[in-house]
Amino acid sequence: MKPLPLAMRIGILGLTCAIIVLIALMTSGANPAEVMTALLTDTFRSPTAFADTLKRFCPYMILGVAVFWALRAGLFNIGVEGQFLMGGMAGTVVALQIGGLGGVILGALAGTLVGALWALPAAWIRAYRGGHEVISTIMLNMIAFQLSNHLVSGPIMDPEAGFPTTKTLPPESMLSGIQIGDVNVNWALGLGIGIVVAFGWWLRRTVAGYELSVTGANSTAGAFAGIDVRRTTFSALMASGAVAGLGGGLQAVAFEGRFFMGFSTGYGFDALGVAILAGSNPLGIIPSAFAYGLLQQGALAVQTLHVPPGIATLILSLLVILFSAFRYAKVRHSNG
Amino acid sequence: MSIVALEGITQRFGDFVALDNVSLHVQKGDLHAVVGENGAGKTTLMRILYGALSPSSGTVSVRGQQRNYRSSRDAIADRIGMVSQHYAIIPELTCLQNLMLGAEEGAVMNLAACRTRADDLASRMGFSFDWSAKAETLGPAGAQKLEILKLLWRNAEIMILDEPTAMLSPRDADALFESLKKLAQDGATVILVTHRLPEVMDYCQNVTVLRGGKLITHQAVTEVTKPELAELIVGHALTEFPSREVTPTEAVLSVQNFSVIGDRGDEAVKGASFQIGKGELVGLAGVDGNGQRELFHALLGTRGFHGLANLNGEDLAQNSTRDRIEAGVRIIAEDRHDEAIVEDWSLADNAVLGFQRLPSFRAGPGINEAYKAERVQEYITRFNTKCTSAAQPIGSLSGGNQQRFVAARALGESPSLVLAFQPARGLDIDATRAVYQGLREVCERGAGALIVSFDLDELLEFCDRILVINGGLISSPAAKKRAEIGQLMVGAK
Numbered sequence: 001m002k003p004l005p006l007a008m009r010i011g012i013l014g015l016t017c018a019i020i021v022l023i024a025l026m027t028s029g030a031n032p033a034e035v036m037t038a039l040l041t042d043t044f045r046s047p048t049a050f051a052d053t054l055k056r057f058c059p060y061m062i063l064g065v066a067v068f069w070a071l072r073a074g075l076f077n078i079g080v081e082g083q084f085l086m087g088g089m090a091g092t093v094v095a096l097q098i099g100g101l102g103g104v105i106l107g108a109l110a111g112t113l114v115g116a117l118w119a120l121p122a123a124w125i126r127a128y129r130g131g132h133e134v135i136s137t138i139m140l141n142m143i144a145f146q147l148s149n150h151l152v153s154g155p156i157m158d159p160e161a162g163f164p165t166t167k168t169l170p171p172e173s174m175l176s177g178i179q180i181g182d183v184n185v186n187w188a189l190g191l192g193i194g195i196v197v198a199f200g201w202w203l204r205r206t207v208a209g210y211e212l213s214v215t216g217a218n219s220t221a222g223a224f225a226g227i228d229v230r231r232t233t234f235s236a237l238m239a240s241g242a243v244a245g246l247g248g249g250l251q252a253v254a255f256e257g258r259f260f261m262g263f264s265t266g267y268g269f270d271a272l273g274v275a276i277l278a279g280s281n282p283l284g285i286i287p288s289a290f291a292y293g294l295l296q297q298g299a300l301a302v303q304t305l306h307v308p309p310g311i312a313t314l315i316l317s318l319l320v321i322l323f324s325a326f327r328y329a330k331v332r333h334s335n336g
Numbered sequence: 337m338s339i340v341a342l343e344g345i346t347q348r349f350g351d352f353v354a355l356d357n358v359s360l361h362v363q364k365g366d367l368h369a370v371v372g373e374n375g376a377g378k379t380t381l382m383r384i385l386y387g388a389l390s391p392s393s394g395t396v397s398v399r400g401q402q403r404n405y406r407s408s409r410d411a412i413a414d415r416i417g418m419v420s421q422h423y424a425i426i427p428e429l430t431c432l433q434n435l436m437l438g439a440e441e442g443a444v445m446n447l448a449a450c451r452t453r454a455d456d457l458a459s460r461m462g463f464s465f466d467w468s469a470k471a472e473t474l475g476p477a478g479a480q481k482l483e484i485l486k487l488l489w490r491n492a493e494i495m496i497l498d499e500p501t502a503m504l505s506p507r508d509a510d511a512l513f514e515s516l517k518k519l520a521q522d523g524a525t526v527i528l529v530t531h532r533l534p535e536v537m538d539y540c541q542n543v544t545v546l547r548g549g550k551l552i553t554h555q556a557v558t559e560v561t562k563p564e565l566a567e568l569i570v571g572h573a574l575t576e577f578p579s580r581e582v583t584p585t586e587a588v589l590s591v592q593n594f595s596v597i598g599d600r601g602d603e604a605v606k607g608a609s610f611q612i613g614k615g616e617l618v619g620l621a622g623v624d625g626n627g628q629r630e631l632f633h634a635l636l637g638t639r640g641f642h643g644l645a646n647l648n649g650e651d652l653a654q655n656s657t658r659d660r661i662e663a664g665v666r667i668i669a670e671d672r673h674d675e676a677i678v679e680d681w682s683l684a685d686n687a688v689l690g691f692q693r694l695p696s697f698r699a700g701p702g703i704n705e706a707y708k709a710e711r712v713q714e715y716i717t718r719f720n721t722k723c724t725s726a727a728q729p730i731g732s733l734s735g736g737n738q739q740r741f742v743a744a745r746a747l748g749e750s751p752s753l754v755l756a757f758q759p760a761r762g763l764d765i766d767a768t769r770a771v772y773q774g775l776r777e778v779c780e781r782g783a784g785a786l787i788v789s790f791d792l793d794e795l796l797e798f799c800d801r802i803l804v805i806n807g808g809l810i811s812s813p814a815a816k817k818r819a820e821i822g823q824l825m826v827g828a829k
Contacts, residue, residue, distance in 0.1 A: 206701040207692050214689065217678040223638050224667055224675045225690035226658030 039298030047182035060289035062247035063271030073236035074216035079137025081268025082144030087111030087248025092259035115245010123237035165260035175254040175309035200282035339364040345394035372546035373764040387411035392451040417492030429470035477508035506822035584613020588784035606632035612784035619795030622805035642711040664752025679731030687712035718744035772798040
């Protein structure tokens with residue numbers, strides 16, 4: 001049988017996804033049009049809603065870079081979530097200790113360092129012992145989750161608070177932003193965009209970036225081309241962890257101002273989708289991260305319509321699957 | 337009457353016409369050769385007979401009746417068997433399991449009966465097998481024999497063999513043809529796809545020549561001479577590749593007591609000592625699996641070694657692959673897909689591969705894009721790689737065109753030592769000559785080259801000197817004499 005044209009296959013897949021979403025909405029008894037509108041436009045409803053979207057957009061962007069970095073070296077860093085948590089906790093503790101602008105800078109650096117340290121076992125095992133990074137990073141996530149919960153419930157908990165959280169940073173000890181209209185745009189966003197752009201440049205315009213991409217695309221050919229594949233693998237996972245830790249540190253000193261149980265709403269896992277949805281161009285991380293931020297914000301609004309917020313996750317997951325199918329088809333097409 | 341008759345076969349793949357109105361008639365009991373260059377359509381034609389492809393037009397008749405095979409399964413049921421160039425043997429299974437695989441006699445197997453039948457088939461052919469041994473213990477000749485037994489196991493009486501001697505030593509190849517002759521005497525029909533003319537002249541009765549997807553001629557072997565056949569295959573007169581005398585004054589590469597440990601922990605190369613002089617094209621002859629791969633990898637730095645290795649006075653023991661590339665080592669890798677290219681990437685991005693750290697290719701922290709653009713054009717034009725532009729993904733080119741590009745790249749950036757593993761793989765005769773001519777030219781400018789090939793005739797024709805590797809031991813025959821080298825390859829001398 002002759003396969004259907006590519007466009008038609010993608011169309012069918014898209015339609016199937018739309019139907020799944022529709023069924024999900026109908027079974028929850030909501031008006032699909034109303035829900036979709038709320039999902040997509042809630043971000044623009046009020047300055048607060050927009051600020052909340054930006055608060056998610058920033059870590060999605062930075063963690064998107066972290067995942068993308070590893071992905072380009074042919075590695076799945078599932079551990080971004082744990083690296084983000086550990087970075088966020090370290091950043092908070094350091095910023096609380098030091099205070100002021102110095103605390104902000106050292107807090108972000110501490111996050112970076114701890115994120116890289118949290119990736120170290122996985123990077124070493126993968127590069128020099130051949131153990132799969134997916135397994136080790138999942139395990140490291142669990143340790144990070146339990147360890148941060150434990151610390152924030154005891155040793156670093158604010159004794160006056162009624163639930164597991166640290167003290168809150170005073171405003172002068174946090175990263176500020178500039179006021180644009182009603183919305184405060186934190187400098188962390190500028191930094192996030194800067195990280196995406198710098199990473200894109202590094203990946204596409206430097207020899208080190210070229211070698212990373214060769215390693216990810218065909219490591220045997222890389223070894224024949226004089227690339228130290230092990231070292232490239234090791235440093236890619238370390239860099240990925242460092243960026244994820246920086247994301248955590250920044251989240252603490254720029255947006256949250258403290259570390260608490262539930263500091264991450266699963267940013268690290270969503271970031272896997274952000275990176276895949278970004279496509280082959282690192283700059284694609286920016287719109288992809290914004291889409292994630294926007295839909296997760298909309299997810300809060302649909303709760304008022306008695307639809308579970310999981311609908312946003314459902315849509316995002318379907319988008320990622322659809323996109324992967326599309327990319328896969330394109331690759332196969334060029335080979336056939 | 338012909339046992340096999342293919343009439344007016346045309347096969348299109350999209351816009352590409354792989355076979356254009358080709359016919360083939362094979363007599364029962366014949367050894368029938370189908371010859372032609374890579375890409376002439378030989379394998380495509382055989383896959384049609386074997387039911388693996390259904391032709392765009394034309395008819396297939398077997399034993400006088402028209403057939404319409406929908407898959408190889410139908411062809412096998414019709415007692416047609418094919419051994420492809422790449423053996424379909426699973427190393428982890430035993431020889432007996434491999435023999436039966438896909439042709440078991442039912443859900444429950446009577447292993448004793450299977451063994452008896454297996455012994456029976458083997459003794460008919462004069463082979464002997466340890467049926468309970470793992471297939472990975474077989475050498476290339478053993479694997480080839482097992483493949484032929486697999487056809488007999490399936491009761492094939494029309495056997496298609498695609499380049500069966502590509503991996504065999506001259507002695508094993510002769511033995512193979514003796515068994516094929518025996519099979520033909522017993523009533524089997526053998527269709528042999530090959531590009532080695534001596535075996536056509538010595539063993540076959542009829543020959544069909546294809547070129548560019550068209551039928552050129554169909555003749556009895558007695559009516560044609562070897563040079564005539566070569567011209568029919570290439571389409572123009574061939575002159576002999578000019579031989580030359582090289583007396584190198586200094587060594588580019590010098591190895592002493594050089595040993596390499598293989599994947600199984602055994603010594604794959606055992607204390608080799610040899611030199612490659614400036615200007616010299618040295619061929620390494622040997623049967624596949626005798627340590628060529630390990631030697632090659634150790635020289636390029638992806639595998640460690642013991643002993644001494646010296647490249648233009650530099651000790652290689654301390655040098656990584658990257659250092660060696662900087663010192664002028666260039667590589668034409670054996671497995672193009674895995675070792676030499678990134679298939680999804682453009683020719684331009686593949687042009688940089690291996691050279692990314694060379695000062696000439698650098699500009700600040702990145703690649704010198706202007707130089708890269710200039711070099712990729714040079715690599716494309718050097719051996720006429722057919723492509724639409726340098727931005728085309730290399731994986732979308734034919735294997736032969738990829739090989740031209742990879743060979744051109746290895747001759748670029750002033751090499752001092754070219755390591756080439758089967759550099760002519762997938763190339764037609766003209767392109768093969770062009771590549772060897774290119775190798776000769778870089779050697780004339782002061783480089784040396786080591787060529788690994790399993791095709792002794794190719795090495796004899798193009799190399800200045802031959803080394804032989806057998807069981808990890810390297811010997812240096814006194815002269816380029818085919819018979820003597822053939823004996824060294826199997827350790828018979």
